[in-house]
Amino acid sequence: MTQQTSAKAIVIFDIDGVVRDVGGSYRRAIADTVEYFTTQAYRPTPLDIDQLKSEGVWNNDWEASQELIYRYFETQGQTREQLQLDYNAIVAFFQSRYRGSDPNNFTGYICNEPLLLQPSYLEQLTQAGIAWGFFSGATRGSANYILEKRLGLQSPVLIAMEDAPGKPDPTGLFATVRELENGIEQKLAIIIYVGDTVADMYTVEKARGLDSARTWIGVGVLPPHVQETASRSDAYGETLLAAGAAVVLRNVQELTPRQIQELVSSSA
Structure with a gap:
């Protein structure tokens, strides 16, 4: 059993470059x-x-x-x-x-898109009391193909291209939060969005400006295609940090319950 985090949070994932490698697609x-x-x-x-x-x-x-x-x-x-x-x-x-x-x-x-996370990682989050879902600019068909057919997830919470304006408009991020909070008595104060682009980080910034009652945290992930050289990785990471990322990871699965707890503590 994964150690429980003291602060319950919502983690929302972008899909392209985070859940799947789209460099060759x-x-x-x-x-x-x-x-x-x-x-x-x-x-x-x-x-x-x-x-x-x-x-x-x-x-x-x-x-x-x-x-x-x-x-x-x-x-x-x-x-x-x-x-x-x-x-x-x-x-x-x-x-x-x-x-x-x-x-x-x-x-x-x-x-032929390589997967960047495994279902066991998402199960770790669930066991730690962390709700999770997906907000992506991919079409619903493409997103469901990777989430349901490739990862085997059962009807995960997903806001896709057809459901909301394109990023950095935060409408889709808010919609994902609402779906994840459906049935939860108390609104969750910590929202983490994990993405690989400047637009993803700008989405978090805009959400923060519209809903300051919650804590919004942007987590950057380096997509595989930029990790071929250290200089490229560093430059891309700096771009994400400049756009508002609290931290930049090399793989989404580095965002463990412990890492989430550290992010929550440092943003308090």
């Missing part, structure tokens, strides 16, 4: 999409994609793909008004790579 699909719509003239590097996402407003990978396509053509002297990109065509191409071309079954890059 979502990010690969972004690169494929940008390359296709620039007629093979430009394929963004992982660093290019990170730099875009560090702006804190490109959590939606379809919109991120479109923005990278626009920015490439702007370097070639064309304006957005001239281009008039077809957003639906961008989404369709992206999905053909990420989900695959079969409308009834996932056959694309999503099938």
